Amino acid sequence: xxxxxxxxxxxxxxxxxxxxxxxxxxxxxxxxxxxxxxxxxxxxxxxxxxxxxxxxxxxxxxxxxxxxxxxxxxxxxxxxxxxxxxxxxxxxxxxxxxxxxxxxxxxxxxxxxxxxxxxxxxxxxxxxxxxxxxxxxxxxxxxxxxxxxxxxxxxxxxxxxxxxxxxxxxxxxxxxxxxxxxxxxxxxxxxxxxxxxxxxxxxxxxxxxxxxxxxxxxxxxxxxxxxxxxxxxxxxxxxxxxxxxxxxxxxxxxxxxxxxxxxxxxxxxxxxxxxxxxxxxxxxxxxxxxxxxxxxxxxxxxxxxxxxxxxxxxxxxxxxxxxxxxxxxxxxxxxxxxxxxxxxxxxxxxxxxxxxxxxxxxxxxxxxxxxxxxxxxxxxxxxxxxxxxxxxxxxxxxxxxxxxxxxxxxxxxxxxxxxxxxxxxxxxxxxxxxxxxxxxxxxxxxxxxxxxxxxxxxxxxxxxxxxxxxxxxxxxxxxxxxxxxxxxxxxxxxxxxxxxxxxxxxxxxxxxxxxxxxxxxxxxxxxxxxxxxxxxxxxxxxxxxxxxxxxxxxxxxxxxxxxxxxxxxxxxxxxxxxxxxxxxxxxxxxxxxxxxxxxxxxxxxxxxxxxxxxxxxxxxxxxxxxxxxxxxxxxxxxxxxxxxxxxxxxxxxxxxx
Amino acid sequence: xxxxxxxxxxxxxxxxxxxxxxxxxxxxxxxxxxxxxxxxxxxxxxxxxxxxxxxxxxxxxxxxxxxxxxxxxxxxxxxxxxxxxxxxxxxxxxxxxxxxxxxxxxxxxxxxxxxxxxxxx
Numbered sequence: 054x055x056x057x058x059x060x061x062x063x064x065x066x067x068x069x070x071x072x073x074x075x076x077x078x079x080x081x082x083x084x085x086x087x088x089x090x091x092x093x094x095x096x097x098x099x100x101x102x103x104x105x106x107x108x109x110x111x112x113x114x115x116x117x118x119x120x121x122x123x124x125x126x127x128x129x130x131x132x133x134x135x136x137x138x139x140x141x142x143x144x145x146x147x148x149x150x151x152x153x154x155x156x157x158x159x160x161x162x163x164x165x166x167x168x169x170x171x172x173x174x175x176x177x178x179x180x181x182x183x184x185x186x187x188x189x190x191x192x193x194x195x196x197x198x199x200x201x202x203x204x205x206x207x208x209x210x211x212x213x214x215x216x217x218x219x220x221x222x223x224x225x226x227x228x229x230x231x232x233x234x235x236x237x238x239x240x241x242x243x244x245x246x247x248x249x250x251x252x253x254x255x256x257x258x259x260x261x262x263x264x265x266x267x268x269x270x271x272x273x274x275x276x277x278x279x280x281x282x283x284x285x286x287x288x289x290x291x292x293x294x295x296x297x298x299x300x301x302x303x304x305x306x307x308x309x310x311x312x313x314x315x316x317x318x319x320x321x322x323x324x325x326x327x328x329x330x331x332x333x334x335x336x337x338x339x340x341x342x343x344x345x346x347x348x349x350x351x352x353x354x355x356x357x358x359x360x361x362x363x364x365x366x367x368x369x370x371x372x373x374x375x376x377x378x379x380x381x382x383x384x385x386x387x388x389x390x391x392x393x394x395x396x397x398x399x400x401x402x403x404x405x406x407x408x409x410x411x412x413x414x415x416x417x418x419x420x421x422x423x424x425x426x427x428x429x430x431x432x433x434x435x436x437x438x439x440x441x442x443x444x445x446x447x448x449x450x451x452x453x454x455x456x457x458x459x460x461x462x463x464x465x466x467x468x469x470x471x472x473x474x475x476x477x478x479x480x481x482x483x484x485x486x487x488x489x490x491x492x493x494x495x496x497x498x499x500x501x502x503x504x505x506x507x508x509x510x511x512x513x514x515x516x517x518x519x520x521x522x523x524x525x526x527x528x529x530x531x532x533x534x535x536x537x538x539x540x541x542x543x544x545x546x547x548x549x550x551x552x553x554x555x556x557x558x559x560x561x562x563x564x565x566x567x568x569x570x571x572x573x574x575x576x577x578x579x580x581x582x583x584x585x586x587x588x589x590x591x592x593x594x595x596x597x598x599x600x601x602x603x604x605x606x607x608x609x610x611x612x613x614x615x616x617x618x619x620x621x622x623x624x625x626x627x628x629x630x631x632x633x634x635x636x637x638x639x640x641x642x643x644x645x646x647x648x649x650x651x652x653x654x655x656x657x658x659x660x661x662x663x664x665x666x667x668x669x670x671x672x673x674x675x676x677x678x679x680x681x682x683x684x685x686x687x688x689x690x691x692x693x694x695x696x697x698x699x700x701x702x703x704x705x706x707x708x709x710x
Numbered sequence: 711x712x713x714x715x716x717x718x719x720x721x722x723x724x725x726x727x728x729x730x731x732x733x734x735x736x737x738x739x740x741x742x743x744x745x746x747x748x749x750x751x752x753x754x755x756x757x758x759x760x761x762x763x764x765x766x767x768x769x770x771x772x773x774x775x776x777x778x779x780x781x782x783x784x785x786x787x788x789x790x791x792x793x794x795x796x797x798x799x800x801x802x803x804x805x806x807x808x809x810x811x812x813x814x815x816x817x818x819x820x821x822x823x824x825x826x827x828x829x830x831x
Contacts, residue, residue: 061723094765098721101763101794104816106723112816218779220788220810225831254786279811279829 058106063335065103065111065151068095070398072144076137077404083132092140093122099147110157110165111150117169118143124176136175141405143168203234203267209287211259216283218254227260229276234266263291338431341391348381348388349579349673355381356671356694382671385579393575394434396474396483397425402438403445407470410449417467418453427474429481433553433573437483440546444485444569445470447543452489452567462564464488480555480597483571492561494518500527519559523547551705554580554595554688582672582691583650584699585663587633588642591699593672593691594661598652598704602666605630605649610662621649621660630660636686636707654704661704674701685709713758713830714738718748718774719792720766728761731819732826745769749777752784759830760789761813761822764800772800772807779808788829 075091082088096119103112118140124130146165150157157165208230212223230236239261245251264273270288277286355377362374400422411418429437453459453468460466471486494515501507501521513521521527525544543557550557555573574580574597582593603623610632613619621628630649634640642664649660674689677700681687688703715737717728722743729739740755742748746769748762760778764771771791779785788810793801801812813825 058723060726061721064721064723091767094720094767097765097794098724101792101815102721102724105727218786219805219808220786220829222788222829222831225829228831229828282805 060335061102061106061108062151065099065108068099069144069148069151070401071095073141073405074401076140076144077408079132080134080137086126089122089126089132093119093126096122099151103151108151110153110162111147114143114150114165114169115147118147118172121172121176130176133175139168139171139175143172203265204269204290205263205265206270206273207287207289207291208262208264208273209259209285210262210277211285212256212280213283213285214252214255214257216256216280219280219283221280221283223256223258223260226276226280227262230262230264230273233268233272233276234264236262236264238262336391345388345392348385351381352385352579352671352673353692353694357696358694360694385671389430389575389579390428392431393428394431395425396427396429396434396437396481397422399434399438399441400425400472400474403441403472406442406445407449410446411453414449415455416449416453417456418449419467419469420472421469422472424474427476427481428575429474429573430575436549436553437571437573440549440571441472441483441485443543443546445472448485448487448489448567452487452491454490477572481573481575483573484568485571486566486568488566491563491565491567492519492522492559493563497521519561522559523557554703556705580672580674580701582670582701584667584670584693585648585650586665586667587637587639587663590637590639591667591693591697592633592663593670593699593701594650594652594704595701596669598654600651600653600658603649603651603660605647605662607643607645607647610647623651626658628658628660630662631707632662633702633707634662634664652704654708659704659708661702661707670699672699672701712736712738714740714755715759715761715826716740716742716748716751716757717761718742718745718766718771719763720744721763724763724792727819728822731822734819735823735826737826745771745774745777748774752778753781756784757787759826760787761792761826762789763792764804772803775804775807775809790825790829 072092072095075088075095079085079088079092096115100112100115100119103109103115121130121136122140125132125136130136146161146168150161150165153161210223210226212221216223227236227238230238241259241261242257244257244259246257251257266272270290273288274281277284280286355374359374359378362370365371404420407418407420448470453470454462454464456466459468469488471484473484473486475482497518498507498513498521501518501524502509504524504527506521506524506527507513522543523546525542527542527544547557550571550573553573555571558570558572559567560570561567581596583596583599585592585594601623603621605621619630619632621630628649628651634643644664647662647664648666649662650666651658651660670691670693672691675691677684677687677690686703686706686709687700688706689701690698691701693699715732717725717732717739718741719725719728720743725741725743729741732739740751740757742751744766745762748760749769751757752760762771762774775789778787778789789808791801791804791809791812792815793804793812794815804812810829811825813822
């Protein structure tokens with residue numbers, strides 16, 4: 054039962070989400086009866102199942118909300134904004150009730166009652182409909198109070214011709230009667246037509262039954278409960294008269310004839326069929342993580358095998374190693390894809406946010422989304438939500454103007470926010486675009502000076518000025534509002550995205566709008582890395598940001614050193630470089646010819662000087678543990694084929710340090 | 711030989727509960743997630759009994775009953791409706807479409823088994 058209750062909770066979450074989406078869509082197209090149906094269905098399931106899994110309070114509350122929507126479905130009440138508002142609040146209340154561990158306290162119940170009262174007030178003549186006056190047909194005996202002594206009943210049972218086509222079987226009913234007590238049955242066969250005009254699907258019989266039982270009249274009525282509308286039934290107690298008792302005739306078993314011929318086929322079919330495969334399967338995240346970890350180990354071992362095979366020059370071994378490599382790479386992709394979720398459901402949760410916030414601020418904002426089917430790692434999606442909320446809040450709070458101002462500027466009164474997701478190589482790009490007032494570089498500059506982030510005389514390009522938005526402790530809001538002023542700024546957004554190995558880019562045109570682009574890796578567990586060496590140390594650079602590798606001779610470095618600069622001219626483009634040897638204090642065995650790995654970092658190009666570039670490497674990321682938390686520029690480690698450890702560099706952090 | 715029951719409900723938890731209950735009572739259970747799925751599975755295997763929810767996406771229970779009843783094999787198999795309290799109107803529609811009986815949610819496991827046994831014999 055507990056498994057079912059858990060499943061129900063998960064399901065209820067989905068249903069509540071569906072409910073919200075449907076309500077929001079309904080607000081836009083109030084005439085759409087399909088949407089009303091969806092709303093109704095979601096509540097109906099929560100109500101029906103809720104009661105069975107012990108969520109009584111939630112079920113009872115949902116019942117009232119559902120009753121209201123029943124009227125909407127019947128066209129007696131029109132969909133209106135207040136109704137949607139109230140229903141959304143009710144939806145949140147249901148969610149709270151479902152999350153409770155114990156019974157609801159008085160406060161919650163009162164809250165629920167208040168909601169129901171408001172809802173009732175919106176209904177024309179809120180009649181109490183459907184309050185469960187009819188208990189389950191086969192519940193406890195309806196009234197145990199007056200069980201009479203042994204009574205003999207005479208039952209006259211004449212099914213209508215169509216009874217058989219409702220799936221009911223008179224023979225079973227008679228069997229059931231026999232279980233109640235001593236029973237004699239006479240079948241009247243007079244109505245059976247001749248064979249030619251006989252319809253085998255029709256019932257032509259009527260039965261005269263005498264039953265002596267101590268179970269009472271209601272027990273007999275219960276037997277016929279499913280067929281009471283499909284037959285004539287007369288039931289009368291006869292206390293003494295048993296003279297009608299006639300010979301026992303078996304009830305006609307012919308009614309089952311059309312079914313019996315199928316019995317054999319059925320057995321064969323059953324052997325063939327397996328339980329119908331479920332279209333999807335819920336698996337605990339732990340198991341998935343375990344699988345991914347194991348695949349990671351496998352990839353490591355496979356690298357060892359490949360290395361070994363290459364060393365031995367044994368053709369068969371090499372071929373096996375290649376097969377293993379191919380398989381493990383497929384397996385890796387497959388295992389990773391299991392952790393992938395569509396981002397669409399996250400997008401749709403923002404509709405509520407946008408709606409509530411724009412209402413609050415008296416702004417009209419339309420949220421559109423695209424690319425909801427784009428898949429991202431579950432962990433990434435989970436950690437993405439907060440930054441996205443913050444960005445959207447910023448857009449609404451600082452970006453989109455009030456309708457009046459928008460009109461003056463010749464913009465449509467309703468602002469728009471567009472959320473989109475798309476694949477780009479091993480990354481996913483998520484864009485949040487608004488058509489608000491944009492960011493004024495002058496204001497940013499002023500603020501930055503005020504906050505002593507820059508000096509008044511600093512010469513900055515507009516792009517650099519925009520970047521200041523991401524500086525810690527920066528907030529452009531004239532006053533801290535309830536929405537954006539929660540002590541978190543864009544620096545937190547940037548840090549959170551960076552924790553996901555992602556990047557944030559900001560574009561803004563004053564008066565036209567702002568676009569934030571989040572670039573995120575598809576997965577966090579395995580990356581494609583570039584393996585490089587410094588003396589006998591191995592490092593991994595994220596391949597996705599690598600642009601090119603160029604050589605750098607010691608003499609050129611010396612020339613630069615004399616001019617006290619570290620800049621490289623690559624086909625006319627000046628690229629600053631960082632000597633990783635200097636960063637990590639490695640001095641011995643410095644080769645004459647070194648390599649510069651040019652990478653795109655923070656929107657610019659930076660070279661990283663290493664001894665040697667070995668090549669691309671499928672990097673299974675291992676955490677290096679808390680002991681090395683201080684090493685902020687190392688994001689993890691990986692184990693190479695020969696068992697050595699390579700450190701994974703976080704190039705953003707290297708630049709910061 | 712155990713009988714096979716098709717449970718049609720869009721609620722996974724309800725399907726799970728019904729399946730568990732009926733499995734424990736010795737029945738085979740096949741699940742379908744809506745009316746359309748139900749009709750498909752019904753046409754694939756022989757069912758001894760169909761238990762169906764009424765409100766479902768894609769195809770509701772009543773339409774499913776109509777399709778089963780107007781089909782040409784096993785069309786008179788017993789069909790039990792799962793209704794909430796007394797959706798009298800829905801129940802009536804279901805009966806008119808050819809349902810055999812009904813069981814009212816919330817129900818106890820024993821009640822479900824009792825209804826199944828009642829119509830299966």
